[in-house]
């Protein structure tokens with residue numbers, strides 16, 4: 001799929017990581033307002049009384065007093081009224097059943113239009129059987145002069161917006177589905193790396209490039225990596241792939257790779273890069289199954305030797321001595337895997353008589369210099 005470049009730039013700047021919109025609601029405390037709301041759960045209830053009015057969002061999510069079961073039917077009672085004068089408007093309520101941080105159209109519980117005084121609205125709704133277990137939000141909005149469907153993120157002059165915390169149970173248990181966002185990424189611990197997964201359930205959109213669900217991988221290039229290759233070829237949906245640093249700067253991205261379009265693959269130069277996120281998502285709203293493959297080309301040993309500090313003897317049958325109190329040194333195999341970290345604060349002689357004979361690398365973390373070392 002094309003047209004992605006501009007969207008990518010725009011959305012990277014927005015960087016909205018799945019949080020609820022909270023800069024919403026009225027700028028005035030008078031007139032149109034929800035007067036009362038009741039929701040009886042399988043456990044507990046919400047019994048809310050509105051007025052006096054509140055500017056912006058009235059956030060009542062701290063107290064979670066009601067539990068709803070996935071697959072169950074419940075009735076929300078709402079009286080769209082006023083704290084002062086009577087004016088025509090519209091009302092709507094949503095529950096974020098999939099816990100993606102958005103009040104999606106399918107999560108609307110009911111709508112109302114009219115002029116107060118108006119009868120209490122009774123909205124009977126079904127909690128989807130695939131609702132995600134845990135604490136989520138109910139939002140009720142009253143917008144004077146509004147029309148349905150209401151935008152759950154809108155700001156306006158008169159009305160009210162109130163959020164309640166509710167517990168969802170008996171639905172989808174997403175415990176253990178790591179990688180949903182940058183705070184809980186899947187660790188790429190060594191290369192070559194392969195991981196098969198589905199974005200279909202338990203993953204939500206962090207609004208990275210497309211509104212599709214996305215999955216985060218955390219990857220730290222090691223000093224011997226040159227080109228890193230990432231591939232989603234073989235996925236069963238139209239994918240999009242991004243590589244960003246921890247500050248959100250885009251290192252590389254691909255929508256459709258020439259060899260496996262509409263799936264994605266890319267390569268990037270890992271020299272001098274710090275930790276990265278690799279983000280898998282679908283084009284548009286697409287989701288599905290994929291296998292991510294990550295591997296790298298390594299620099300030659302001669303090239304890797306970027307500085308000289310003393311590490312003696314070299315070659316050695318086992319012991320190696322490093323300058324005392326000179327920081328931490330990493331011992332790496334020729335694939336760049338860190339085998340050992342030597343802290344020279346308490347001791348400066350280390351014993352490697354147990355490791356295989358061959359060539360290793362020692363990296364001084366202070367200077368970043370890498371030195372070749374041979375075990376006899």
Ligand SMILES: [Ca+2]
Nearest residue numbers: 096100102104
């Ligand atoms: Ca949602």
Ligand SMILES: [Ca+2]
Nearest residue numbers: 180204206214
């Ligand atoms: Ca996600």
Ligand SMILES: [Ca+2]
Nearest residue numbers: 208210212214
């Ligand atoms: Ca996305």
Ligand SMILES: [Ca+2]
Nearest residue numbers: 239255256262
């Ligand atoms: Ca694509």
